[in-house]
Amino acid sequence: MNWLLTHLDEVGGLMVTHAVLSVIPLVIGLVVAVPLGWLAWRYRLLRTPLVAGTGLLYTIPSLALFILMPLVLGTGILDPLNVVVALSVYTVALLVRTVADGLASVPDEVLQAATAMGIGPLRRFFGVQLPLAVPVIAAGLRVAAVSNVSIVSVAALLGIAQLGSLFTDGFARNFLDPIIVGIVACMVLALALDLAILAVSRAVTPWLRVGSPA
Amino acid sequence: MNLLWTWLADPAHWQGDDGIPVRIAEHLAYSGVTLLLAAAIGVPLGLWVGHTGRGRVLVVNLVNGMRSVPTLGLLFVAVLVVGPLLAGDIAFVVPAIFVLVVLAVPPILAGAYAGVEGVDPGARDAARGMGMRPLEVLAKVEVPCALPLIFSGLRSAALQVVATATLAASVSLGGLGRFLIDGQAYRDYGQMAGGALLVAVLAMLVDLVLAGVQRVAVSPGLAPVRTSRRTGRLSRLVPTTT
Amino acid sequence: MIRFTDVTKVYPGGTVAVGGLSLRAPSGKITVLVGPSGCGKTTSLRMINRMIEPTSGTIEIDGRDTSGLEPNELRRGIGYVIQSGGLFPHRTILDNIATVPLLLGWDRRRARARAHELLERVGLAPELGRRYPNQLSGGQQQRVGVARALAADPPVMLMDEPFSAVDPVVREQLQDEFLRLQADIGKTIVFVTHDIDEAIKLGDQVAVLRVGGTLAQLAAPADLLADPADDFVADFLGRDRGYRGLAFTEAPALPVTREPTVRLGAGADEARRVAAGEEWLLVVDADGAPAGWVRPSALVAPVGPDDLHRGGTVARVGGSLRAALDAALSAPSRRGVLADDDGRLVGTVRAQDVLAEIEREPSEAAS
Structure with missing residues (x-):
């Protein structure tokens, strides 16, 4: 506890970095996964290659992916961009399937009713199908957010500063306090992101909160 | 890129006690032992929860909760706390395997539980109505029908274990992670990237082998004719990586 | 038991x-x-x-x-x-x-x-x-x-x-x-x-x-x-309990009328002659099975499948009172077609005869 009190500024700074490194890939991943997920949903033939292909990327261990990133991006090994891109890859891998499942979970009758009312394909997608798929997509996004927070900490082994640095510092000095503080801070951050996504998801799907007349 | 190929192509790196084959063998040994232990705990427990319906809330929360625990931090804590109680190499191996098992159990547990819970209640009812005893219902109907999800849990866990075993090099264990960590220490990017590539390929191969076993073990009658919402739900419950 | x-x-x-x-x-x-x-x-x-x-x-x-x-x-x-x-x-x-x-x-x-x-x-x-x-x-x-x-x-x-x-x-x-x-x-x-x-x-x-x-x-x-x-x-x-109940009563020997018929493919003139002024005429196929009713006055060519009114149901001899009554009610001529077990035409029966039978044995269904 004492250790935390004397290092509040440092922990706070690392937490902000950690949050940024976790959230940016989440946004990038979502933006990329929606069109890919739509393709996988719309064209059955594409589903298997898309889901399996992104799934293959998902099998690469994070430390390995961080290290291999400079080969693709031409960055330095210490560049936080490696972490951002690698996590974006994981997020896409996780969300493509979720988005496809989410879009498929919208009842066909609803889409046909929309078409019958003369709503065009683009408006139908953004105005009807995507909103109705939000609960499923949000659930996938929550999983991605929580695992992103955990994965970011691994980058400390390469010297990229964030909450994971507390683990490496503590281990090097055989000192538990910073490690415990780091673990708790990571879990708090994961919980906060999880709740934030849940809150946004609820806010944009008010129809789900209305109890059905019993 | 050149550094990577130069390092991989050097025959000296393919022999000796710290050569690539030995590191691969170590990596597979850690992963295999861990997966066996985790399966021995997770599968029966998951089957029990799915069969009896007891402790469902606990399982779901455990899986979600464990996902938020940073792997690396847990590994360091285990070594610092448990390590001093033991002597020699064991001081690192035991806590590392312990952490690997702790991380691998939840996805296996969740897969087995969701698999059994998702069995068509009609099939279960029919099995009972034909006079199968509870263990016969489990062995002849519930487990075979749950196999696709049991495997999906095992494969998630395997990926997790192979990835985390890489991190174990940072607490002075062997395995392919050594190249990543030592390369970093010696500022030898060729070694780091070479090791990273090997780990990535190993992870894919392990997943491929398990996928092959799954293909043989699971009845063709359970092939996904429809893209069911059930597997959709599980895909959100099971996958984890580090 | x-x-x-x-x-x-x-x-x-x-x-x-x-x-x-x-x-x-x-x-x-x-x-x-x-x-x-x-x-x-x-x-x-x-x-x-x-x-x-x-x-x-x-x-x-x-x-x-x-x-x-x-x-x-x-x-x-x-x-x-x-x-x-x-x-x-x-x-x-x-x-x-x-x-x-x-x-x-x-x-x-x-x-x-x-x-x-x-x-x-x-x-x-x-x-x-x-x-x-x-x-x-x-x-x-x-x-x-x-x-x-x-x-x-x-x-x-x-x-x-x-x-x-x-x-x-x-x-x-x-x-x-x-x-x-x-x-x-x-x-x-x-x-x-x-x-x-x-x-x-x-x-x-x-x-x-x-x-x-x-x-x-x-x-x-x-x-x-x-x-x-x-x-x-x-x-x-x-x-419709009364009507449905008739399904369980076997029709006794109903008064069957021989029905004048023509075969599918018979000429319009032949059909008009056989019908002898009746509005509807029964058509049978080559095996003697009832095929449907035709209105001879409307024929301009030999009797073809398209000329047939197929609305009538066919009851079997020895079938239920419900089937016999339904055959009569569903035929455009109101003459119910009866066939034997091989499907060949036996004759026709009128609703009033079936009803008379039902009234004669009112307790049959209730026994």
Whole structure:
């Protein structure tokens, strides 16, 4: 506890970095996964290659992916961009399937009713199908957010500063306090992101909160 | 890129006690032992929860909760706390395997539980109505029908274990992670990237082998004719990586 | 014979699912339990093979109290068919059917041979045996469900809404096949449905249950229609009870009129001559089977298939009064067509003659 009190500024700074490194890939991943997920949903033939292909990327261990990133991006090994891109890859891998499942979970009758009312394909997608798929997509996004927070900490082994640095510092000095503080801070951050996504998801799907007349 | 190929192509790196084959063998040994232990705990427990319906809330929360625990931090804590109680190499191996098992159990547990819970209640009812005893219902109907999800849990866990075993090099264990960590220490990017590539390929191969076993073990009658919402739900419950 | 004696099932929380039910399901007959949801029909069924244990009372099968038997042994000797089919998705159709024989310790070859035999028996092609349940239609799956229940040749079968998950056309087909099968095998069957028409069609006797699991009436279908015990049963039976009841009365020798006919392809002039001024003329095909009615005055060419009015139903000689009456009512000429068992025309009958017959023996249906 004492250790935390004397290092509040440092922990706070690392937490902000950690949050940024976790959230940016989440946004990038979502933006990329929606069109890919739509393709996988719309064209059955594409589903298997898309889901399996992104799934293959998902099998690469994070430390390995961080290290291999400079080969693709031409960055330095210490560049936080490696972490951002690698996590974006994981997020896409996780969300493509979720988005496809989410879009498929919208009842066909609803889409046909929309078409019958003369709503065009683009408006139908953004105005009807995507909103109705939000609960499923949000659930996938929550999983991605929580695992992103955990994965970011691994980058400390390469010297990229964030909450994971507390683990490496503590281990090097055989000192538990910073490690415990780091673990708790990571879990708090994961919980906060999880709740934030849940809150946004609820806010944009008010129809789900209305109890059905019993 | 050149550094990577130069390092991989050097025959000296393919022999000796710290050569690539030995590191691969170590990596597979850690992963295999861990997966066996985790399966021995997770599968029966998951089957029990799915069969009896007891402790469902606990399982779901455990899986979600464990996902938020940073792997690396847990590994360091285990070594610092448990390590001093033991002597020699064991001081690192035991806590590392312990952490690997702790991380691998939840996805296996969740897969087995969701698999059994998702069995068509009609099939279960029919099995009972034909006079199968509870263990016969489990062995002849519930487990075979749950196999696709049991495997999906095992494969998630395997990926997790192979990835985390890489991190174990940072607490002075062997395995392919050594190249990543030592390369970093010696500022030898060729070694780091070479090791990273090997780990990535190993992870894919392990997943491929398990996928092959799954293909043989699971009845063709359970092939996904429809893209069911059930597997959709599980895909959100099971996958984890580090 | 299955005998319920004062059987009660009270669930924890005090809901009475079955309240003091006593009835007998005779051997070799189909006893249908029917009633609205919450009447305890499924609970009653599932107490027979002890999937649910009664709170009090006894259930005997052929004089043996089931509570004294080992539940799994008991179940292996009773066929069980449920609504969703409950097929095992991981096993082929043949292996599904062979389940109980294998549980009973038959050797594999004998169990498979038996499964093959049953596949044919329920009207499925042998090559379906190698498929998996998700490759079959709903109707086919239900047939496999029936075959699986019959596999060990149990004397007793329990069927819980086995045909309610398929579409009406397939359902009727399955019902007809089921009756043919039962005529062959003569099992003691307890059959649960919420569909009163199905109950009347299939049951040798029908037990109407009311909410709370008490017996409102137990009777043969004809008697049920003719003489409902109370308003509840009458309401549950629904409309057109008198008419539906005629289905159970065999038509006696009705006064049959010889009908002038022409063959398909006869010329317009011939048709007008044979009709002799009648508005409608009956047309038969080359085998002498009735094909339909034609209006000779409207013919401009020889009688073709497109000229036929096909609305009339055909009753068989010796069929029910309902079929004879319906034939008369549905024919545009109001002359009901009667055919023999080979489908050849016998003659026609008028509604007033059928009605006269019904009035002459008013008690026939009620007896």
